Structures are given as C-alpha cells and as structure tokens.
Amino acid sequence: MTEVQLQQLVEEISLQFFKRPFKHRAIFNKRLKTTGGRYHLTDHHLDFNPTLFAGISQAEQAGIIKHELCHYHLHLLKKGYRHQDRDFKVLLAKVGGSRYAPRLPQVKNKVKRQVMYRCLGCGQIITRQRKINTARYVCGKCGEKLQFLKIVS
Numbered sequence: 001m002t003e004v005q006l007q008q009l010v011e012e013i014s015l016q017f018f019k020r021p022f023k024h025r026a027i028f029n030k031r032l033k034t035t036g037g038r039y040h041l042t043d044h045h046l047d048f049n050p051t052l053f054a055g056i057s058q059a060e061q062a063g064i065i066k067h068e069l070c071h072y073h074l075h076l077l078k079k080g081y082r083h084q085d086r087d088f089k090v091l092l093a094k095v096g097g098s099r100y101a102p103r104l105p106q107v108k109n110k111v112k113r114q115v116m117y118r119c120l121g122c123g124q125i126i127t128r129q130r131k132i133n134t135a136r137y138v139c140g141k142c143g144e145k146l147q148f149l150k151i152v153s
C-alpha cells in the first residue's frame with residue numbers, strides 16, 4: 001500500500017463509519033514498532049506502521065485505522081479520546097475498531113530452534129537451544145548418557 005492509498009483509505013473509512021471527513025494527513029512511519037498506529041494530538045496527523053500493514057489483512061488494517069480515527073474525531077469534538085474514556089470505548093465498539101494491534105504472522109508463528117536428546121537410561125527427552133557435548137553431559141535424573149535425537153526448527 002502506498003501512502004496515497006493509505007490517505008484515501010483513511011478518508012473513506014472516516015466518511016463511511018464516522019460520517020465525518022478526515023481533514024489531516026495519514027502517513028507511514030517506519031519507527032512505529034509495537035503499535036499499529038498513532039494519533040498526534042498536536043497536529044492531528046495519523047501515523048501507521050508500514051511493516052505491520054504489509055503483513056496483515058484488509059480487515060485488520062481497517063480495524064487499526066478505525067481505532068486511530070476514534071482518537072482523532074473524539075479529540076477534535078472535545079470528547080473523551082483516551083483509551084480509558086467511556087466515549088472512546090463506546091465509539092470503538094460502534095465502528096468495530098480493533099482494541100489491540102494485531103501481531104505479524106511471522107512473529108506470531110516464530111518457533112525457536114530446539115535440539116533434542118534422549119537419555120539412554122531413563123528415556124527422558126531433553127531439549128536445548130544449542131547442541132551440547134554428549135560426551136560430557138549426562139541425564140540430570142539418572143546420570144546416564146544422552147543420545148542426540150533431532151533438531152526441531
């Protein structure tokens with residue numbers, strides 16, 4: 001999505017769901033890391049996370065945009081625009097905005113590499129994040145030697 005498309009989308013969602021025009025700028029900000037978007041109280045522009053937007057569905061994008069537009073419109077209307085305000089909660093639920101930024105699928109499904117060993121004595125499975133020297137390490141339960149099984153990643 002380009003920034004022009006982002007601007008258009010925010011304007012469309014604003015008119016469709018809030019019945020009010022979005023008259024400021026919506027831009028992509030690469031420095032947003034943990035949040036999907038941010039509303040700036042001082043100049044009323046909206047920042048969105050380009051990395052996140054590239055990896056989520058259109059419905060999730062709309063949810064984030066609605067969330068930021070709730071801050072935007074309520075603030076300009078001098079109503080409760082903060083997360084804990086009743087005005088905010090009511091409007092967010094009404095327009096179907098997301099409460100939290102969705103996690104990127106890659107981040108969500110990331111599995112750490114695991115090296116698996118089996119004890120030759122008691123059979124217990126031991127997993128480590130890196131390879132261990134089986135000549136030196138023994139089972140903590142029974143003291144027998146460990147046998148390399150496989151690497152799961």
Ligand SMILES: [Zn+2]
Nearest residue numbers: 067068071083
């Ligand atoms: Zn927010």
Ligand SMILES: [Zn+2]
Nearest residue numbers: 119122139142
């Ligand atoms: Zn053992």
